[in-house]
Amino acid sequence: MSNRRSALQSDPAATSEAPPSSSRGATREQVDTAVRSGLLSGKFIPGKSVTIRGLATELGVSPMPVREVLQRLAAENALEVKPNGRVQVPDMTPERFDEILTARLLLEPELAVLSLPHLTRNDAKDLQIIDDNIDERLTSGDAEAYMRLNHDFHFRIYGASKSSVLLPLIDSLWLQFAPFMRTVYGRVGTAILEDRHKEAIRAIEQQDKDGLRAAIAADISDGMGLLGRDILSSS
Structure with a gap:
């Protein structure tokens, strides 16, 4: 430019x-x-x-x-x-955090299920590559790269739905919580982070709606939910 x-x-x-x-x-x-x-x-x-x-x-x-x-x-x-x-970026409050978390838990597992019929084994392989890169970043402590790849993983799934309603809503939610979670990772590091990506990939391979819904919900609760609440309660 x-x-x-x-x-x-x-x-x-x-x-x-x-x-x-x-x-x-x-x-x-x-x-x-x-x-x-x-x-x-x-x-x-x-x-x-x-x-x-x-x-x-x-x-x-x-x-x-x-x-x-x-x-x-x-x-x-x-x-x-x-x-x-x-x-x-707005400051995060416990009340705002709980609303965003609730909205994610309501919307994202359902959008993943809507995406499932459009996801193939090739998509599962691509998701596995992304998840392998995520594991490397968790070990190296590169929080920014982890956040970028984690977004890529989730929206590779959600984007398959081609939803004109849920997808923009979820995109907006990610914009609202991501900056706060970056400060969380800055405090606790990335080595302790766990995700449910492998369960999600397996559910996609098996076209298992219930399995995918459960994996996405657990990924949100165990990731953003536990860590974010711990930081807010200790602030």
Whole structure:
């Protein structure tokens, strides 16, 4: 992006014209992808604010698409805009945590079951590769990589549903809890983390609805549920 910006600045004719709408749309999509990725991997920390201009500078874009993306994410409760115009990840409270956890337990096991008829043994093999990489990151203590791969694992399953209702809701929930869980992993490390991914993979191979539903529910309860509640109760 930096090369493109330099070229525009060196060409008076280019700077006097607004970029095509398709270019603005592409930039907004790139910003959206970058910010969502940052939220999901824990690069944005609860309580630590950023400015629109600062984030735009970091991403190498103008403030306008950044403002649009942040406003959209604020509407999803993933971010909040402070009265001074700064933007931050909302602080996690026990009440908010319990609501997000309850919503995940209600929605994600059911979406996994909806996805099951569309998942094949090849998908199970791909999920196994992702899970092997997750195991490596748990051992090495790379929390950000673990979070990215864990998201990839779950949404490889959920995405097969092609749901236009449940999938966006679950995506929004992940944006809301991921930054908090990154602080949790920063305190307790990753070596103690356990998941139910292998049970989920086996259920997919066997087309076992009940098994997949139980594996996803247990993965959420044993992962986010136990660790998150322990940290909140000790704060």
